Amino acid sequence: MSLSTSMPVRLAGCGKTFADGTRALEPLDLGIAGGETLVLLGPSGCGKTTTLRILAGLEAPDPGGRVLFGEAEVTHLPIEKRNVGMVFQSYALFPNMDVAGNVGYGLRVRRLPEAERRRRVAEVLEMMAISELAHRRIDQLSGGQRQRVALARALAVRPQVLLLDEPLTALDAALRERLRVEIDALLRRLGITAIYVTHDQSEAMALGDRIVVMDRGRVAQVGPPREIYFRPANRFVAEFIGTMNLLRGELRDGRLVLPGGALPLAGSEAADGAAGETEVLFRPEAARICASEAAALVGRVRSAQFLGDRTRLVLDGVARRTVIVEAPGRREFRDGEAVGLTIDPTDLIRLPD
Amino acid sequence: MLRGGTSRRGWGFWAQLAFTLLVCTFLILPAVLSMLAGVTANFFQGLSSGLTLKWVVQVFELYSDTLLLTLGIALACLLVTLLIGVPAAYVLTVRQSWLTRLVEEVVTLPVAIPGLAIALALLLTYGGFGDFRQSWAFILVGHVLYTLPFMLRAVMAVLASIDIRTLEEGAASLGAGFWTRFFTVVLPNAKSGILAGSLMVVTLSIGEFNLTWMLHTPLTKTLPVGLADSYASMRLEVGSAYTLVFFVMIVPLLVAIQAMARLERRAKRTRPLREEALPQAVAETPR
Ligand SMILES: Nc1ncnc2c1ncn2[C@@H]1O[C@H](COP(=O)(O)OP(=O)(O)O)[C@@H](O)[C@H]1O
Ligand SMILES: [Mg+2]
Numbered sequence: 001m002s003l004s005t006s007m008p009v010r011l012a013g014c015g016k017t018f019a020d021g022t023r024a025l026e027p028l029d030l031g032i033a034g035g036e037t038l039v040l041l042g043p044s045g046c047g048k049t050t051t052l053r054i055l056a057g058l059e060a061p062d063p064g065g066r067v068l069f070g071e072a073e074v075t076h077l078p079i080e081k082r083n084v085g086m087v088f089q090s091y092a093l094f095p096n097m098d099v100a101g102n103v104g105y106g107l108r109v110r111r112l113p114e115a116e117r118r119r120r121v122a123e124v125l126e127m128m129a130i131s132e133l134a135h136r137r138i139d140q141l142s143g144g145q146r147q148r149v150a151l152a153r154a155l156a157v158r159p160q161v162l163l164l165d166e167p168l169t170a171l172d173a174a175l176r177e178r179l180r181v182e183i184d185a186l187l188r189r190l191g192i193t194a195i196y197v198t199h200d201q202s203e204a205m206a207l208g209d210r211i212v213v214m215d216r217g218r219v220a221q222v223g224p225p226r227e228i229y230f231r232p233a234n235r236f237v238a239e240f241i242g243t244m245n246l247l248r249g250e251l252r253d254g255r256l257v258l259p260g261g262a263l264p265l266a267g268s269e270a271a272d273g274a275a276g277e278t279e280v281l282f283r284p285e286a287a288r289i290c291a292s293e294a295a296a297l298v299g300r301v302r303s304a305q306f307l308g309d310r311t312r313l314v315l316d317g318v319a320r321r322t323v324i325v326e327a328p329g330r331r332e333f334r335d336g337e338a339v340g341l342t343i344d345p346t347d348l349i350r351l352p353d
Numbered sequence: 354m355l356r357g358g359t360s361r362r363g364w365g366f367w368a369q370l371a372f373t374l375l376v377c378t379f380l381i382l383p384a385v386l387s388m389l390a391g392v393t394a395n396f397f398q399g400l401s402s403g404l405t406l407k408w409v410v411q412v413f414e415l416y417s418d419t420l421l422l423t424l425g426i427a428l429a430c431l432l433v434t435l436l437i438g439v440p441a442a443y444v445l446t447v448r449q450s451w452l453t454r455l456v457e458e459v460v461t462l463p464v465a466i467p468g469l470a471i472a473l474a475l476l477l478t479y480g481g482f483g484d485f486r487q488s489w490a491f492i493l494v495g496h497v498l499y500t501l502p503f504m505l506r507a508v509m510a511v512l513a514s515i516d517i518r519t520l521e522e523g524a525a526s527l528g529a530g531f532w533t534r535f536f537t538v539v540l541p542n543a544k545s546g547i548l549a550g551s552l553m554v555v556t557l558s559i560g561e562f563n564l565t566w567m568l569h570t571p572l573t574k575t576l577p578v579g580l581a582d583s584y585a586s587m588r589l590e591v592g593s594a595y596t597l598v599f600f601v602m603i604v605p606l607l608v609a610i611q612a613m614a615r616l617e618r619r620a621k622r623t624r625p626l627r628e629e630a631l632p633q634a635v636a637e638t639p640r
Binding site for chain 2: 056058078079080081083084085086088090092093094095096105106109110140141142143144145146153154157163172175
């Protein structure tokens with residue numbers, strides 16, 4: 001199965017104020033390229049579902065907002081005329097139909113001839129590896145099976161745009177991981193324009209061509225996963241994505257002076273000759289553990305957590321706040337033990353002011 | 354449990370059993386005796402006078418039009434409550450606002466108000482419209498007022514339990530317009546509630562006395578009113594035979610309501626099953 005066109009989508013100035021006065025979304029501009037997978041990521045209540053529902057046509061944006069599919073404005077088209085595929089968090093499968101009935105529903109509504117309908121249902125069921133479930137009732141399915149039926153049902157109508165609202169949240173961790181890989185492969189193979197909502201950052205990283213990080217109805221940052229991870233645009237993104245350490249200290253002679261020592265900064269910053277309070281950030285995996293004598297910074301182990309492939313250390317005395325770093329390998333750490341750290345200046349993250 | 358089970362049951366169990374049986378006997382005995390009287394040749398001589406269907410036949414001869422009217426009103430009442438109640442239940446469930454909550458309360462009111470009061474209000478308001486007052490439609494209006502809340506409640510309960518709004522959104526995302534959604538998703542999924550409500554409405558309409566007694570005319574009588582009439586003016590055996598006829602009609606309906614409730618409870622299982630081993634999808638298909 002393939003989709004002939006991949007539809008670019010655009011939101012222009014789409015805000016949303018609900019009838020009860022809740023301001024769910026500040027006016028938002030967002031372009032999604034044809035065939036792109038865009039992930040909306042953010043904590044619960046930040047407006048992800050609302051954005052998705054505006055794209056779907058289940059919610060109208062505040063006056064002035066516009067939704068465009070390709071060149072066509074669809075702002076005032078109801079969802080049933082937009083030809084989108086939608087996967088709901090609760091799946092919303094019809095209990096009065098079996099699996100084949102659910103998957104064929106959109107085709108029946110479109111009055112496709114019986115034979116054609118059967119063929120396409122069989123094709124989608126095959127693709128999702130659920131052919132043998134075709135005649136099961138919905139209440140005879142497991143969570144993972146329901147998720148696949150929901151995806152099959154949305155894809156059967158060959159939508160222009162696929163919208164997914166936390167499709168894996170209801171599943172247990174191991175299954176979530178597996179279906180994530182499958183959905184990724186599926187989206188790439190179909191080349192369909194997809195908008196995927198999640199509050200799980202690893203899901204976002206794995207699936208998104210680009211990620212939109214949202215915070216209280218606003219876009220905090222838009223970019224590819226690596227950019228979001230390594231170059232967060234602001235404090236919210238830095239702290240929401242992964243673990244981030246904050247070092248705050250005095251800038252002197254190209255070094256950041258901290259309780260645990262002096263950390264060399266990258267050339268450009270050192271050359272500025274600037275002085276005064278400043279802060280830099282780094283990820284746990286950016287620090288290397290070394291002997292105290294050779295280290296730029298020295299701290300003490302407050303707690304060590306063995307994770308198998310690595311050990312996660314919480315260190316006191318490096319900065320004003322505790323610092324979290326990761327040590328690979330077999331070395332064992334005792335609480336109170338002194339450890340040295342070096343951090344490559346290029347791994348240090350500065351937030352724009 | 355199996356081994357010497359009975360011997361372990363204390364005197365408490367037996368006392369409870371005995372009490373339960375006693376209460377049941379106390380409640381059921383009058384009904385049984387009454388129905389028995391309906392097939393006894395002469396009640397005052399007792400069963401020794403022999404059994405007969407004479408009285409039952411006489412009831413049918415005397416009250417066949419009442420019987421027909423009762424069924425007619427019950428079916429008409431069912432039709433009206435379906436036509437009003439199902440769409441209303443849908444709207445009240447999907448559009449939740451202070452207005453719909455108010456409507457819901459108002460429509461439920463007749464359950465709490467004595468039938469006599471409803472009848473009185475109807476008589477006060479419409480009693481002057483002679484033709485309407487004389488017709489069976491007048492009783493129908495009373496029955497609809499009285500039974501509508503039961504239909505509403507039954508349908509609303511089902512719609513609320515299946516999150517009909519999201520189901521409709523799912524259908525809409527697949528291209529279904531309002532009427533398609535209503536007939537292919539809303540109605541089929543509300544079926545159990547509609548069926549339960551229908552049984553309730555028919556049963557209540559057939560058995561309704563208070564309202565009907567106030568609203569009826571000599572030409573528009575339903576079974577319970579006829580029953581009161583026959584007890585008042587006929588041989589005791591005829592009244593009893595009447596009870597028998599009434600029971601035969603109403604008991605299957607009651608049993609059906611119970612069966613529906615049981616089915617309903619069983620269908621409530623919508624939790625996903627345990628995960629089975631899922632075959633790998635798509636990843637293996639050649640690109
Ligand atoms: N129908 C609604 N009426 C009023 N407020 C709503 C409605 N839907 C969502 N909200 C509010 O809008 C905000 C954003 O909600 P939502 O988009 O569902 O967030 P998310 O999907 O990111 O968790 C929340 O504060 C939520 O309570
Ligand atoms: Mg949400």
